Amino acid sequence: MTGTNSGQMKLGAFLMAGGHHIAAWRHPDAIANAGVNIDHFIELARMAEAAKFDMVFVEDAAAIRERDPDLASQGARSTMFEPLSLLAALAVNTSHIGLVATASTTYNEPYGLARAFASLDQLSGGRSGWNLVTSASELEAENFVSSGLRPHAQRYERAEEFAGAAAALWDGVDSDAHTISDGVYADPAKLHPVDHHGKHFTLTGILDSQRSPQGRPIMVQAGASEAGKNLAARTADVVFTAAQTIEEAQAYYADLKSRMPAFGRKPDDLKILPGISPIVANSQSEARAKYEALQDLIPDEVGVALLASYLSIKDLSQYPLDGPLPEMPATDGIQSRQQLIVDQARRENLNIRQSARKFAGARGHWQLIGTPMQIADRLEERFLAKAADGFNIMGAYFPGALKDFIDLVLPELRRRGLFRTEYEGKTLRGNLGLSIPERAV
Amino acid sequence: MTGTNSGQMKLGAFLMAGGHHIAAWRHPDAIANAGVNIDHFIELARMAEAAKFDMVFVEDAAAIRERDPDLASQGARSTMFEPLSLLAALAVNTSHIGLVATASTTYNEPYGLARAFASLDQLSGGRSGWNLVTSASELEAENFVSSGLRPHAQRYERAEEFAGAAAALWDGVDSDAHTISDGVYADPAKLHPVDHHGKHFTLTGILDSQRSPQGRPIMVQAGASEAGKNLAARTADVVFTAAQTIEEAQAYYADLKSRMPAFGRKPDDLKILPGISPIVANSQSEARAKYEALQDLIPDEVGVALLASYLSIKDLSQYPLDGPLPEMPATDGIQSRQQLIVDQARRENLNIRQSARKFAGARGHWQLIGTPMQIADRLEERFLAKAADGFNIMGAYFPGALKDFIDLVLPELRRRGLFRTEYEGKTLRGNLGLSIPERAV
Numbered sequence: 006m007t008g009t010n011s012g013q014m015k016l017g018a019f020l021m022a023g024g025h026h027i028a029a030w031r032h033p034d035a036i037a038n039a040g041v042n043i044d045h046f047i048e049l050a051r052m053a054e055a056a057k058f059d060m061v062f063v064e065d066a067a068a069i070r071e072r073d074p075d076l077a078s079q080g081a082r083s084t085m086f087e088p089l090s091l092l093a094a095l096a097v098n099t100s101h102i103g104l105v106a107t108a109s110t111t112y113n114e115p116y117g118l119a120r121a122f123a124s125l126d127q128l129s130g131g132r133s134g135w136n137l138v139t140s141a142s143e144l145e146a147e148n149f150v151s152s153g154l155r156p157h158a159q160r161y162e163r164a165e166e167f168a169g170a171a172a173a174l175w176d177g178v179d180s181d182a183h184t185i186s187d188g189v190y191a192d193p194a195k196l197h198p199v200d201h202h203g204k205h206f207t208l209t210g211i212l213d214s215q216r217s218p219q220g221r222p223i224m225v226q227a228g229a230s231e232a233g234k235n236l237a238a239r240t241a242d243v244v245f246t247a248a249q250t251i252e253e254a255q256a257y258y259a260d261l262k263s264r265m266p267a268f269g270r271k272p273d274d275l276k277i278l279p280g281i282s283p284i285v286a287n288s289q290s291e292a293r294a295k296y297e298a299l300q301d302l303i304p305d306e307v308g309v310a311l312l313a314s315y316l317s318i319k320d321l322s323q324y325p326l327d328g329p330l331p332e333m334p335a336t337d338g339i340q341s342r343q344q345l346i347v348d349q350a351r352r353e354n355l356n357i358r359q360s361a362r363k364f365a366g367a368r369g370h371w372q373l374i375g376t377p378m379q380i381a382d383r384l385e386e387r388f389l390a391k392a393a394d395g396f397n398i399m400g401a402y403f404p405g406a407l408k409d410f411i412d413l414v415l416p417e418l419r420r421r422g423l424f425r426t427e428y429e430g431k432t433l434r435g436n437l438g439l440s441i442p443e444r445a446v
Numbered sequence: 447m448t449g450t451n452s453g454q455m456k457l458g459a460f461l462m463a464g465g466h467h468i469a470a471w472r473h474p475d476a477i478a479n480a481g482v483n484i485d486h487f488i489e490l491a492r493m494a495e496a497a498k499f500d501m502v503f504v505e506d507a508a509a510i511r512e513r514d515p516d517l518a519s520q521g522a523r524s525t526m527f528e529p530l531s532l533l534a535a536l537a538v539n540t541s542h543i544g545l546v547a548t549a550s551t552t553y554n555e556p557y558g559l560a561r562a563f564a565s566l567d568q569l570s571g572g573r574s575g576w577n578l579v580t581s582a583s584e585l586e587a588e589n590f591v592s593s594g595l596r597p598h599a600q601r602y603e604r605a606e607e608f609a610g611a612a613a614a615l616w617d618g619v620d621s622d623a624h625t626i627s628d629g630v631y632a633d634p635a636k637l638h639p640v641d642h643h644g645k646h647f648t649l650t651g652i653l654d655s656q657r658s659p660q661g662r663p664i665m666v667q668a669g670a671s672e673a674g675k676n677l678a679a680r681t682a683d684v685v686f687t688a689a690q691t692i693e694e695a696q697a698y699y700a701d702l703k704s705r706m707p708a709f710g711r712k713p714d715d716l717k718i719l720p721g722i723s724p725i726v727a728n729s730q731s732e733a734r735a736k737y738e739a740l741q742d743l744i745p746d747e748v749g750v751a752l753l754a755s756y757l758s759i760k761d762l763s764q765y766p767l768d769g770p771l772p773e774m775p776a777t778d779g780i781q782s783r784q785q786l787i788v789d790q791a792r793r794e795n796l797n798i799r800q801s802a803r804k805f806a807g808a809r810g811h812w813q814l815i816g817t818p819m820q821i822a823d824r825l826e827e828r829f830l831a832k833a834a835d836g837f838n839i840m841g842a843y844f845p846g847a848l849k850d851f852i853d854l855v856l857p858e859l860r861r862r863g864l865f866r867t868e869y870e871g872k873t874l875r876g877n878l879g880l881s882i883p884e885r886a887v
Contacts, residue, residue, distance in 0.1 A: 030626070030631060031629060037626045037627075037631075038624075038626055040656075041568040041655070041656050043537075043538060043568075043569050047538070066654070067557055067558060067561065067654075068557075068651050068652075068654060069637075069651065069652050069653075069654045070654070074634040077632060077634045077637065078630050078631060078632060078633065078634055079630075079631050080631055080632055081631050083632070083652075083654045084624060084632075084654065084655055084656050085654065085655075086565045086568060086569060087561050087562045087564075087565035089530065089531055089534075089562075090530055090531060090533075090534035090562060090565045090566055090569060091534070091565065091569070092531075093530075093531035093532070093534035093535045094534045094535060094537060094538045094569055096484075096535060097484060097488070097535045097538060097539065098538065112555060112557075112558065113558065114553060114589075114590055116508055116509075116553075116589040116590060117508060117553060117554065120508065120528050121528045121530075121531060123528075124527045124528035124531045124532070125531055127482040127484075127527060128484050128527060128531060128532070128535055144651060145651075147648075147649070147650045147651050148555075148557040148649050148650070148651040149555055149557060149647075149648070149649070150648055151643070151648035183479075183525060185471070185478045185479055186478075188472060188745075189519050189520075190471060190478075190519060190520050190521055190522050191518060191519060191521055191524070191525075192519065193515040193518045193519055196510075196518065202592070206590075207588075207590070207591055207592035208588070208589050208590070209588045209589070210509050210510065210585060210586075210588050210589040211509075211510045211524075212510075213507070213508075213509060213510045213511070213524045213525065213526065214482070214525055214526075215481075215482050215525050304629075
């Protein structure tokens, strides 16, 4: 199996402190202080590895997540470990699963970040991945510059240059450069200085690491804008996305893959993994009850404040909660997420309170509530319909929701031949069935 | 014991790939590929923890270490793990030992670095430390800017602002902010936004972490210039330094501690740990033979190139190797190290070849070759003479030289009551006998 769409699904386990549901930390089975509990993350990573997931995935923002005091008081997401140190700690407690950390091209420099991912790659024997983001939040901008959030186009211009410089650094060290024998540690002829003189960065050095066991760390992206899709088509190995309907997912999938040949790449060189939040139980009514119990933990004001922050609306509570969403302001934040919320409200005729509750559960990602058979049917349908190459599983609360998916849904996917029973390789690239990209330099 | 000079020594284990000696990787007992071998580092950290060392210490540079092809071919130091990911991996394999990583204020931003150290602190239960450096190497500058290495004064001005902003971030989260009970995750009134508008940084956010178990990560410095000493007197908990003679060490110790009252600090609030490279054996002749065997592994051209790089001399090999060192050029690099080499050459009447060989062994740090009794005598002498509060042990090659120090010298220091037999606390700050500094905000 090479993991093409006609083969098997790829699966990520998207980890997040107590869980993806805004009220996860209040769930009676959740570990409330999960964000600073490394044993909890080690348990989750080992659970995902035992289940043969391709990767664990960790989001990031260089700021607290919510400015609103109501949200801040519920801010379980704002006390996470920094992703690269978290994944380094997980690297030495796992052996096969990929380790994907989110990191920003807007608030880092190429040398520092390329090195950190190279280091994680060496620590893990070739299992690191970088989810490249451009940091759409004003709260992040306030921690770095006085001039506010940079416009979307500027951020992506910098991101493109950043990704190129990082690739050049990784490719500048030949795989046989470090012979470490006959009195020679490294062959200087096999270490190639980067010669980058761009608009945003100057970089003329050599990466102080050895060649990645997987050639280069895996590149992950989630861009949904034109600039984001083009960057992904050109540089990404994996794309993490959000889609509610199969039609939306198919359209995105076809669009993104069709952009790849222009960059000299085959559609199979990139795996598209939409996020899904499964709530599974042995009966439909039991699954629904699990979901409602979680939803009941969301205070109205918290749900509304969370929705407002994703919509870039300063104070949504001034509008009647039983009425429709107001007109949307222009945003330099995540434009696609704003659109997704508006579309869903229109499609399902949701008022503000209903939109808020729905969104707080999975933050715009596809929520699947049902039996193992029902969920496997829906995943198989999207996989075969070229709406997805696999999925990034967003447990509503940990470890429960991830464990349920593993125990109940995975056996059904395996019975259908849709998911592996053993890892194919030892590197993340190997398990994703991807080949090492051409040298950037 | 509170760890004052009248009490017991503090000890660091300065880890470095194959070892501190330039030819360490060529030693028959060394692990040649140590720089990318995490099991090797875990073994060293556990060995140091079993011996009750206060901390492991890791240096850093955001670049390969040597431009000269002769040096690059011997460049075992240039394939190290990135320190914060390395120490995160060590954090989950240890329980008491401090974890000190070097990181640059010139090529990072306060929010990113403060977060990374806060994360390491949470991962380790309060054992992180940050060795603040300003990055004196031109090789690093080339990876970040087109304008070359910034002048010393500019780097220190930025460092001072950086350290203040980081402290404000750490102090902005009250220790009782995260109650995680009664439906409240965090109390917004106990999260204090930083309000920093400086020359180099603007920062108005809140750290996305919980309060450090040790109040703040430990601050380590190695500055020897006027600006460096003032910054250390004001902000450092530990100072790592290099001194050859007891007089030099005493003068530095007295100078640095005398600067502290002006910043409202007591001399005991800072521990000065000179680096030492011990080569120990049960007889003097055996120790000498061990040392000479290592020295014989240094090719002349490698030693001379290494010396030239520390002296900021482009091509030292144009001068006769049997002659004296030439006039020194002005440098924006490490001025104190240049002076130390010149002083030692004058004091011991060394020609270039001899200086190079001597320097290649311990890079300017104090080299002690002798029996356990002899070495314990010298360490005790410096400790009691207020030349040091302890030492940072730089094993010439790993694990051998560190193991020898632990097996042979530590029992003698313990017999004299000069070193602990058990950890006093669980945090690095607790073991160093330091109290939590006053709030920066």
